[in-house]
Amino acid sequence: MKKLLASLNVQTCLLLSTFVFTLVALVSYIINISTEYFQAYAPSGAYFAFLILSLVFAAGFIVLKILKENKIFKIAENVILAVLPGLLMAAVMFLFLDRIYYVLVIFTYEKNETNMAALMPALVSFAAAALASIIALASSFMKDKEIGQVKE
Amino acid sequence: MKNNLMRGLFATSLFVLAFSLVGNLSTNAYRQDVNRFLGTSNYKITIDGEVSGGDIDSLYPYKSDYSSTKELVQAFADVGERMGEEGTVLLKNENNCLPLDANHKKVTLLGTIAYNPYQGGQMGSGYQKNVGTDADTVSFVNALKERGFEVNKDVQTVFKGGNQHAAPAASLQAQFQNKELSVSELDSRSANWKDSFANYNTAIVVFGRNGGENASYLPGLDGVSEADKALHQSDPLGLNDNERDILKVATDAKKAGKFDKVIVILNTSSTMEIKEIKENEDVDAMMMVGVPGGYGFRGVVDVMMGADNLSPSGHLTDTFVTKNSLSPAAQNYSLYKFTNYDEINAQGSEYAGKLINSYLVEAEGIYTGYYYYETRYEDAVRNRNNADSVKGSVSGAWKYENEVVYPFGYGLSYTTFEQKLDSVEVDLAAKKVRASITVKNTGSYSGKSVAELYVHAPYIDGGLEKASIRLIDFGKTKLLAPNESEVVNLEADLQDVATWDSSCDNGDGTKGSYVLDAGKYYFALGNGAHEALNNVLVADGVDSSLLTGSFTPNCVQSYVVDAKDTTSLRESFSGTKLENQLEDADLNYYQPGTVTELSRSNWDLTFPKTYDNIAADAEMLKVLKGDITDISVDDGWPEVKWDQKNGLTLLDLKDVPFEDPRWGQLIEQLSFDEALKLVAFGGVVTQAVDSIGSPQLLQNDGPNGINNNALGHNVDAFSTMHDIDPYYFDSSDKNFLYKGGCMALGVTIAQTFNKELSYEQGKIYGNYAIWAHVPIHWSCGLNTHRSPYNARNHEYYSEDGVLGGYLGANMIRGGREKGFIISPKHYAFNDTELNRSGVAPFMSEQKARQIELRSFQIAIEKGEALGIMTSMSRIGATPINAHEGVMYNVLRKEWGFHGLNSTDAASNKYYFSAKECAINCVTMTTQNKVDYSNGWEYFHPENLSKAKKLQARLQEGMKCQYYAAVHSNAINGYSKNMKVEKIMTWYDMAFIGIDIGAGLAALAAGFFFVKGVLAKKEG
Incomplete structure (x- = not known):
């Protein structure tokens, strides 16, 4: 914990937020595909893949931050910061591709409480993934400046 | 340059690239919708050689009556205003x-x-x-x-x-x-x-x-x-x-x-x-x-x-009553889930996700609207069959005057009219009833009068259910000055005098036909159903002091059937022998003895209870699942030919009758895969098909006019040759953004009781469609009002199928004159919007035919409709598109429908089963996303080689679809020497531009970013 706190800076906080929002997106999507309405439809493998990859990258960044600095780690951090927003944006667009039809169908033809309840996690997932992608993009521009130090 | 900036720019370019690449995938999947939304197209038409003035005339066979958009929209407004006047x-x-x-x-x-x-x-x-x-x-x-x-x-x-x-x-x-x-x-x-x-x-x-x-x-x-x-x-x-x-x-x-x-x-x-x-x-x-x-x-x-x-001069299309909730239909109007709903839809259940949700038991039978109120009134006047029971009563014994506020067909005028039923001729051979009515304006204002012709059929106690009074036809006079007269001639279908008898033995192993019971039939006029019934009752010798409301002389004629007639109506107008097609629509088919339908033999004992505890049993579930046809076994039908090189194009068959074998030869030119795609993804815009030379067919919604898009929205994409198209106009036109979804809705249209005005409405829509370059219109709501609680009623005409049917037929004919396929909807049984996708309405075949299907039948037979849209409900347990009786045997065989039949939006591919659609000639599933997953995986030629019935019906459906297309304004601007080219839209080019831009930016930023990182490492 001390190491984590010691590694805290704006960038790490943003990546931590990205991780949390990505996790929310993933869990919400799992809830969505488990609902009575959506269980008839195959889930989007691409969305899953990009979300999980993003989670791994975001988690990897935090782990690297906790570990002692070394140049290889620094390169890996840079790569993660550069690639993560794109991965998340791809995830967002795959979810859009996967769910837009059902959003339109439910709002237009099948609007009832059960179907709306089934759809809501998909919307939450979309919002969380979109937010995660924006945060990740913002963090990619940030300098690696620490915001706090904890004395040993 | 700072490394974090380079990293950010690199990330941004990857971010944009991801957006663009996957976004492009999305637009490809939803290309039809995107094109529809943006007014773009992926096809361009070119013509080889010069086009002369004479050619232009023949290139545009469907001509507008108006020479400018100004004339057009003003005529549109004029019809709209007259709808308000007469409605x-x-x-x-x-x-x-x-x-x-x-x-x-x-x-x-x-x-x-x-x-x-x-x-x-x-x-x-x-x-x-x-x-x-x-x-x-x-x-x-x-x-x-x-x-x-x-x-x-x-x-x-x-x-x-x-x-x-x-x-x-x-x-x-x-x-x-x-x-x-x-x-x-x-x-x-x-x-x-x-x-x-x-x-x-x-x-x-x-x-x-x-x-x-x-x-x-x-x-x-x-x-x-x-x-x-x-x-x-x-x-x-x-x-x-x-x-x-x-x-x-x-x-x-x-x-x-x-x-x-x-x-x-x-x-x-x-x-x-x-x-x-x-x-x-x-x-x-x-x-x-x-x-x-x-x-x-x-x-x-x-x-x-x-x-x-x-x-x-308007008249009511529905009965206004004291308490709507007391009607027999209202006893079963709510959302009733199957009692085993949770079990059916449990995770892992084979039935989950197939829209098996709720049902509706229409236990009121034929007694909806005035069929109920007027029939119970007659029985109350005659003091029989417990008509005065408290059931369904506002308070105490049931009395008409307590229950009905304004009857069906009622309407006042500033002037007065005298109507005389001069003659009625029943022509059994032609299956027609002809009536002649003299109408005279006896007041001091000018006005139009509606002649409403009703029939009162003899009721045999305990026999077939019959409404006491039924509208069989109507006509409206011209504007009559005071003292002016007009003779109105009507020609009704004998079917509306007869009764569907599901138990009628046809002698050929089948049951079910329209029959005429023996007895005296009265034909009557009246200002509404109630007055017409009173006129009958007086003519039948009932003491007039027992009656509620007015009655008028000279308004009744009678006709006697000596013995029950089971043969005159045995065949439809198309020559098809009738038989039961909807036995499975009745809940008693699956669960015998469950439902007691309202019968006038005893109003008290049979008044509907609420059926709110129905479980879907095993037999029902097999059907509710919607997977009816086994495509894995050879069904023994003859082989079907595809990919033939017969050298025909759609335009070759422009004036060729439906029965001509060349239609079959044209359709054989399609590939099996092409035909499957046209069924599964035929919606919103039917794609151009090169193998038969078919243009794109743009579809449009709009029960209140021509909705969806502005007048000029599709002109650029769908006008084939802008320089010679007489109906091409650009955004500088004042009416480019005019929107046609501004006309009266169903009830107002029906309140006109004016067939000619309805025809004019169809014709002005047809004119509009020529300018808007739209050939297909999902419009003309013909479902019968079962209950006023269905908020969709505003799109539908009336509680009476004959009124809706004839008005719809005239609107459709008006559209056809201009090559506009006005397609009635929602075929059929859309009696509630509560769980409209999946709800299972149960009813008797008599109710289905006489009440629910009647308006559609008239629209097809009299209006010669070339399009129809299905509902989203089931009929009984069967998803409507999978019901061969309704979709094929009744619609195409009995009624002789030769047009395209489309589902409403196909929201669930298990419920909207593509193979069942194909088998029932439902040719245009309005599925937007080109995607076979989640239910239609089997819908490929290699999986359907043994399903020859499906293939044969697929071709039959395609034949009907293209027969409709060649009789539509879609052929405006097309010639035999045209070529269809696939092109990119502006958004395709934009995506490519973004891809290239973002890709180059990513390379450049990536280069500097990597260089910076490596430099740091070395440093």
Whole structure:
């Protein structure tokens, strides 16, 4: 914990937020595909893949931050910061591709409480993934400046 | 440059690239919708060689009657205005209230709806305003002002900000929220607002209820919000205290001498509970205007004024009753889930996700609307069959005068007419009834009169169910001056005199046919069904002192059938022998003895109970699942040919009859895969097909006109040759953005009782479609009003299938003249919007045929419709598109339908089963996303090689689809020497540009980023 706190800076906080929002997106999507309405439809493998990859990258960044600095780690951090927003944006667009039809169908033809309840996690997932992608993009521009130090 | 900036730029370019690449995938998947939305196309037409002037004439076989968009939209508005005129029903007119004279043109409008009138519905029939065009739409207030009325501005100000009441969303327990403002709220806005009344001498109070797609009212208190219950609203279609108080403000002011007249206008498609207004002596006049669209209020105001000596000529399409919730149909109008719903839909269940949700037991049988009220009335007058039971009664013994406020077909005029039924001829061979009626204007105003021809068939106690009085045809006179006469000749179908007998033994191993029971048949006229029945009862010797309401002489003829006739109607007009097709629509088919249908043999014992505890049993579940046809076994049908090189194009068959073998040869040119795709993904825009030379077919929604897009929206993409197309115009045209979804809705159209006007409506739509470059129209709502609680009723015409059917048929014919495929919907049984996708309505075959299907049958047989849209419900347990009886045997064989049949939006691929659609010639599934996953994986040629019946029906469906296409304006601008080229749209190019730009940016930023990182490492 001390190491984590010691590694805290704006960038790490943003990546931590990205991780949390990505996790929310993933869990919400799992809830969505488990609902009575959506269980008839195959889930989007691409969305899953990009979300999980993003989670791994975001988690990897935090782990690297906790570990002692070394140049290889620094390169890996840079790569993660550069690639993560794109991965998340791809995830967002795959979810859009996967769910837009059902959003339109439910709002237009099948609007009832059960179907709306089934759809809501998909919307939450979309919002969380979109937010995660924006945060990740913002963090990619940030300098690696620490915001706090904890004395040993 | 700083490394973090390079990293950010690299990340941004990857971010944009990801957006663009996956976004491009999305637009490809939804290309039809995107093109439809943007007015773009991926096809371009070119013609080899020169095009001469004579060629241009033949290139555009469907010609508009108008030479400019200005003429077009003004003609559109004119029809809309006349719909309002003729669709206004005068219900009450005391104290010479109407027409308003020149001294009563200072009006105070009361009620929120007066300032926010319903001119369209919610969703698919949403009202589209037009501003800055050559035919701008008008509100009620502006229509009054245009006609020289002075509208009380002080009162208009206090009502400012009021809202329409929305029809409740069709979700479980959705309740109506009455938005009428309370008088105390109005007082708080302006303490002295009523003082302004002194300067105006006429009060007009407007009440209404909205209609909406995916919306529904619930009967009685179940459908009322808690706030409205506190305001003594007992039904969503009844009034609350705020509305009563508004009316009292008007009547109190009248008593105080401030107003000379109080007029109430009903702006609704659902019959409201307005007995208290009828009985209010201080209300001088009441009019029902339905939902009159963007021009109809001009007509309404003209009727109020008696402009140009104009009298009201509209008649009611539905029975107004004291309490809607007491009708037999209302006993089973709610959301009833199968009791084993949770088990069926449990995770892992083979039935989950297949829209197996709820059902509706239509235990009222044929007794909906006036069929119920008038039949029970006859039995009450004759004191038989427990008609006076308390069941279904407002209070105590059932009495007609307590139950019915205004009967079906009723409507007043400023003048009076005398109608005489001169003759009736029953032609068994032609299956027709011909009647001649003399109508004379005996009053002092000019006016049009409606001749409503009804039949009273003999009822045999305990025999076939028969309504006491049935409309079989109607006709409207021209404008008759005082003392002027006209002879109206009608020709009704004998089928509407007969009764469907499911037990009739046809002698060939089949059962079910229309029959004529032995006995005396009366044909009668009347101002509404009730008066017609009274006329029959008097003619039949019933003591007139026992009757409620008026009766008139010279309005009855009779015809005697000596012995039960089971043969005259054995064949349909197309020559197909009839037999039962809907036995499985009855819940008793699966669960014998469960349902007792209402029978006039005993009104008390058979009055419907609520069927709210039905479980889907194993047999039913097999059907509810919708997977009916086994495609894995050879079905023994003959081999079907595909990919033939017969050298034909669609245009070769332009004037070729449907029966000609060349149609089959043309369709054989399609590949099997092409045909499958045309079924599965044929929606919103049917793609061009090179192998048969077919153009794209653009489809358009719009029960209230030509909705979806503006007049000019598709011109660029769908006008084949801009330089020679007489109907090409660009965005500089004042009417480029004119929107056609501004016409009257179903009830107002039907209240005209005017077939010719309906024909004109279809024709002006056809003219509009030529300019808009749209050949297919999902319109003309022909479902029968089973209950006023279905908020979709605003798109549908009437509780009477004959009225809706003939008006629809005329509208369709008018459209066809201009190559516009007006396609009635929703075929069939869309009796509720509650779980409209998946709901299982159960009913007897007699009800299905005589009540629910009748209007569609007339539209197909008389209107020769070339398109139809299916509903989203089931029939019985079977998904409607999978029901071969309804979709193929009845529609195509019995009625002789030769057009394209499309599903409504296919929301669930298990429920909207592509193979069942193909087998039933449902040729155009409006599925938007080109995707076989999640239910249609099998829908490829290699999996369907043994399903030869499916292949044969697929070709039959395609033949019908293209027969329709070649009789539509889609062939305008097409010639045999044209070429269809695939092109990229501007957004395709934009995506490519973004891909390249973002890719290059990523390379550049990536280079500097990597260089920076490596430099740092080395450093």
